[in-house]
Amino acid sequence: MTLSFQFMYGQTLLKAFSSTCAVLMLSGCVLAPGSFIDPEDNAPELENQLKFYTISPETIAENQLTRPQQPALVENKQFEQQRLSYDYRVGRGDVLNITVWDHPELTIPAGSMRSPQDAGNWVHNDGSIFYPYIGKLKVEGLKVTEIRDLLAERLAKYIEKPQIDVTVAGFRSQRIYVTGEVQKPGVIPVTNVPTSLIEAINASGGLTEAANWEQVTLLRNGEEQKFSLRKLYQQGDTEQNILLQRNDVVHIARSDDNKVFVLGEVRQPKSYAMGRSGMSLAEALAEAGGLFEQTADASGVFVIRQAAKDSGRLADVYQLNAKNATALIMAEQFQLQQRDIIYVTAAPVARWNRVISQLLPSITGLYSIGRFQSDLK
Known part of the structure; x- marks a missing residue:
């Protein structure tokens, strides 16, 4: 069916x-x-x-x-701890920008005609990059700090005390999907800045008039979690806001079912939408x-x-x-x-x-x- x-x-x-x-x-x-x-x-x-x-x-x-009465706002310590400890891990398709100070021959210049993404080191489908002197280097799943230390260790055989900086010029490997009743449903890239549920909805243009604040579904690893934006926005329930992960699917339901039926001896018997409040x-x-x-x-x-x-x-x-x-x-x-x-x-x-x-x-x-x-x- x-x-x-x-x-x-x-x-x-x-x-x-x-x-x-x-x-x-x-x-x-x-x-x-x-x-x-x-x-x-x-x-x-x-x-x-x-x-x-x-x-x-x-x-x-x-x-x-x-x-429900609006409770006193309480800090979501678990959420804040996760935000502070968040660190991006490189994936296939990302573009790295690697700078070796005092060695311009090892640094690909961006130039006026190329963006940092075009001039960077692309992470191939096998999770590796190619770098001079070192050759093939596995970087998938590593933090940029770990990649930096690994490059410095390998280049130390050829350069005395190399000073290296590694950044992600293009975040292309990991995505968050926002569907349903938002202004701009689509894909949000996972970056080095952590993305919360509210931030993902705001990045999608916010809710439409037909959105049901009570029916926000998060699909993660095949399991569903339910959240209420009404509790978050109107009651200050910070437990309703979480950090999103790669491949998360956030769906905002329509308010079609968010209605009541008034029947019997009234002047206008029919169904009525409850509204956000x-x-x-x-x-x-x-x-x-x-x-x-x-x-x-x-x-x-x-x-x-x-x-x-x-x-x-x-x-x-x-x-x-x-x-x-x-x-x-x-x-x-x-x-x-x-x-x-x-x-x-x-x-x-x-x-x-x-x-x-x-x-x-x-x-x-x-x-x-x-x-x-x-x-x-």
């Missing part, structure tokens, strides 16, 4: 899910009246598949549902134009969230009673996550269990797609 087919398949199921939700929500509007969620009214499959919470200050605090429940409801006062049951504002993989559940369901004046404060504090489903019911809350029983197969399909695509990445 190709990735393009998987994407088209996922999009088709998402459209089917949205259509199913619309039909089921219309049917949910004519359910019998009631006032509260009745535990005895739960469908049997809901007890194992879902867990219900009431959105309250205690629930928000216990489950850390608010927007995230989105609270209050912001999502405001984006949707607010509740329909004539038909919405204000005590039945629900957030359906995919449960953790190891929880054994399908989803967690959070209920907000918007009839309470303090609900607006809690809605502003409640931070949404990617792919959350916000549903405002027209049916009294006691009948919500039956509505969600009908929605359960569609929710199962939606979250199964998400986990399937996540496993493929």
